[in-house]
Amino acid sequence: GEDVEQSLFLSVREGDSSVINCTYTDSSSTYLYWYKQEPGAGLQLLTYIFSNMDMKQDQRLTVLLNKKDKHLSLRIADTQTGDSAIYFCAESPIYGGATNKLIFGTGTLLAVQP
Amino acid sequence: EAQVTQNPRYLITVTGKKLTVTCSQNMNHEYMSWYRQDPGLGLRQIYYSMNVEVTDKGDVPEGYKVSRKEKRNFPLILESPSPNQTSLYFCASSTGPGHEQYFGPGTRLTVT
Numbered sequence A: 001g002e003d004v005e006q007s008l009f010l011s012v013r014e015g016d017s018s019v020i021n022c023t024y025t026d027s028s029s030t031y032l033y034w035y036k037q038e039p040g041a042g043l044q045l046l047t048y049i050f051s052n053m054d055m056k057q058d059q060r061l062t063v064l065l066n067k068k069d070k071h072l073s074l075r076i077a078d079t080q081t082g083d084s085a086i087y088f089c090a091e092s093p094i095y096g097g098a099t100n101k102l103i104f105g106t107g108t109l110l111a112v113q114p
Numbered sequence B: 001e002a003q004v005t006q007n008p009r010y011l012i013t014v015t016g017k018k019l020t021v022t023c024s025q026n027m028n029h030e031y032m033s034w035y036r037q038d039p040g041l042g043l044r045q046i047y048y049s050m051n052v053e054v055t056d057k058g059d060v061p062e063g064y065k066v067s068r069k070e071k072r073n074f075p076l077i078l079e080s081p082s083p084n085q086t087s088l089y090f091c092a093s094s095t096g097p098g099h100e101q102y103f104g105p106g107t108r109l110t111v112t
Helices: none
Strands: A004-006 A009-013 A018-024 A031-037 A043-050 A055-058 A061-066 A071-076 A085-092 A108-113 B004-007 B010-013 B019-025 B031-038 B042-051 B054-057 B076-078 B087-094 B107-111
Touching: A004 A085, A009 A018, A018 A085, A018 A108, A031 A061, A043 A055, A043 A061, A043 A071, A071 A085, A085 B042, B004 B087, B010 B019, B019 B031, B019 B087, B019 B107
Parallel strands: A009 A108, B010 B107
Antiparallel strands: A004 A018, A018 A071, A031 A043, A031 A085, A055 A061, A061 A071, A085 A108, B004 B019, B019 B076, B031 B042, B031 B087, B042 B054, B087 B107
């Protein structure tokens, strides 16, 4: 079945780069997403990548996709205290007709130390 | 402002007392979903709807019902809530499969 795995916790110092990793199992996925959840808030889409791409950059965010290893990473450059949040990796599997289903990882809590 | 709204945001109830959590979107989206978020489990899909009067089960549908009588609304119904349904619930909408899902602010439900 489908599964998305993430490490639970990452701590970095302000100004450093953060790299949050994710592995997924469904090879039929077309879209892979990174969502951010701040305390007490809903999920905010940060960025997404098509499964036929290797990399996508958007300001401080860089997404790398290794399709062979089914590994997705999110790099945040110059991490700020405002980046402290839970980051969810999600995949959107496409099989037989679309369900618009998102499979989420467990989330990675990013703690940025001043 | 384009948004997904949920009500109530917080709810404490007792076992067996029927409740409804409302969800509404103003973006004319066809697709809507309900998720629950539990510690260590991420978000899991409960039900989804591809259009008016078209709904289907997600991964964890037991104990829940939904309806889609209008495009903008997608209420989640718990006919007889139990403590294992204590969770944080999110409604989401999108224009179609694989497209960005817009999430509501969440409803924190506690069943005692």
